[in-house]
Amino acid sequence: xGLLVRTWNLYHGRTYPKTGGTYLERxxxxxxxxxxxxxxxxxxxxxxxxxxxxWSGMQAVWAVTVPNFLGPVARxxxxxxxxxxxxxxxxxxxxxxxNPHFEVGKHDAYVMxxxxxxxxxxxxxxxxxxxxVVEVGIDDRRLVVGNLHAxxxxxxxxxxxxxxxEFLRGAERVVLCGDFNVPRFTVPDxxxxxxxxxxxxxxxxxxxxxxxxxxxxxxxxxGHLLSDHAPVEAVIAxx
Numbered sequence: 485x486g487l488l489v490r491t492w493n494l495y496h497g498r499t500y501p502k503t504g505g506t507y508l509e510r511x512x513x514x515x516x517x518x519x520x521x522x523x524x525x526x527x528x529x530x531x532x533x534x535x536x537x538x539w540s541g542m543q544a545v546w547a548v549t550v551p552n553f554l555g556p557v558a559r560x561x562x563x564x565x566x567x568x569x570x571x572x573x574x575x576x577x578x579x580x581x582x583n584p585h586f587e588v589g590k591h592d593a594y595v596m597x598x599x600x601x602x603x604x605x606x607x608x609x610x611x612x613x614x615x616x617v618v619e620v621g622i623d624d625r626r627l628v629v630g631n632l633h634a635x636x637x638x639x640x641x642x643x644x645x646x647x648x649x650e651f652l653r654g655a656e657r658v659v660l661c662g663d664f665n666v667p668r669f670t671v672p673d674x675x676x677x678x679x680x681x682x683x684x685x686x687x688x689x690x691x692x693x694x695x696x697x698x699x700x701x702x703x704x705x706x707g708h709l710l711s712d713h714a715p716v717e718a719v720i721a722x723x
Contacts, residue, residue, distance in 0.1 A: 600612045689721065691718055
């Protein structure tokens, strides 16, 4: 048996290039359509968190990275003009979707840059960066998933990816994935990275297939691409 794992930066449901529409529900349904086992998401607007399970049919756990100061009107305001509105106004989170038959264990969120104030996060001056860590029970064994969205600065991102690996040091079987924001960065003791900044790395496990990026046609809608990132997926041996 292999575990199908995916990671995707949802870009708040926007398209690339940006258009006047957002497709967050469609993206959540697309990435979960063929019943993957684990899906790690980044840049998920806070208003959508309570809808993820209904859209995907999977268990959802999340960690807030940017608070929402607009309250319930955040979705309305951000949908008015997806091209120009600053999406951090709606807040955002990392989220992990899990096979409904899996047992969800301990869930933590490690802040990479605790010096960033709430005001900086809200105004978009700097974003709080978090590594979400979820213990998953599968067939009486444990797997730990780390979901990271690192700073959009390669030098800082390298430090944050290293910190994320350190947070996961004590786990026997580990998947570290997400938007690393540094291309092809090697993490000691983990599987090799692929080209690009979106990664699925494993330790204590074997890869049966991938990681590979989705082809563009798989996420194309009305002539535009869903998100400015392609989903990355891998199959991990589990027997």
